[in-house]
Amino acid sequence: KLGNATAKAELGRATWKYFHTVMARFPEKPTEDQQEALRSYIHLFARLYPCGECAEHFQQHLTKYPPQVSSRKVAAGWGCFIHNEVNAMLEKPEFDCSKLGAYYDCGCAEDEEAEGE
Numbered sequence: 001k002l003g004n005a006t007a008k009a010e011l012g013r014a015t016w017k018y019f020h021t022v023m024a025r026f027p028e029k030p031t032e033d034q035q036e037a038l039r040s041y042i043h044l045f046a047r048l049y050p051c052g053e054c055a056e057h058f059q060q061h062l063t064k065y066p067p068q069v070s071s072r073k074v075a076a077g078w079g080c081f082i083h084n085e086v087n088a089m090l091e092k093p094e095f096d097c098s099k100l101g102a103y104y105d106c107g108c109a110e111d112e113e114a115e116g117e
């Protein structure tokens with residue numbers, strides 16, 4: 001049950017892992033269409049997040065800090081920043097965004113090689 005604090009935290013951890021991995025895999029030089037896809041995705045993600053209270057807070061964060069989608073680096077940096085906003089709200093320590101690097105490596109490097117062909 002999502003009203004349970006442990007379940008809520010578990011959902012959060014799984015979701016953040018996925019969320020940051022999406023950013024880490026976003027194209028380095030996205031097309032307009034890819035940028036619009038990520039922007040829409042983030043807004044829908046926020047609307048549909050299963051913990052209602054979290055969804056409400058996160059939508060407020062998005063209004064204040066709209067998604068930055070011009071490149072992989074920018075999107076990953078924005079994702080780290082917005083997670084830190086949630087960390088601050090929950091009185092959790094700030095994550096050092098300069099350490100993002102290979103933190104969210106999904107083991108999908110072969111996709112990238114294929115893209116380069």
Ligand code: FAD
Pocket residue numbers: 008009010011012013014015016020049053054055057058079080081082083084086087090092094095
């Ligand atoms: P988490 O915050 O889940 O982070 C998991 C791991 O990600 C960390 O251990 C660390 O390795 C890494 N990490 C930490 N910060 C960053 C960062 N800035 N960038 C990249 N990686 C990082 N819970 C509530 O109680 N109330 C809410 O309103 C709420 N809103 C949420 C909104 C969203 C969109 C999401 C995804 C979750 C929300 N949560 C909320 C859950 C909360 O953010 C945590 O996921 C949960 O409390 C578990 O925290 P944790 O300490 O295990 O680490």
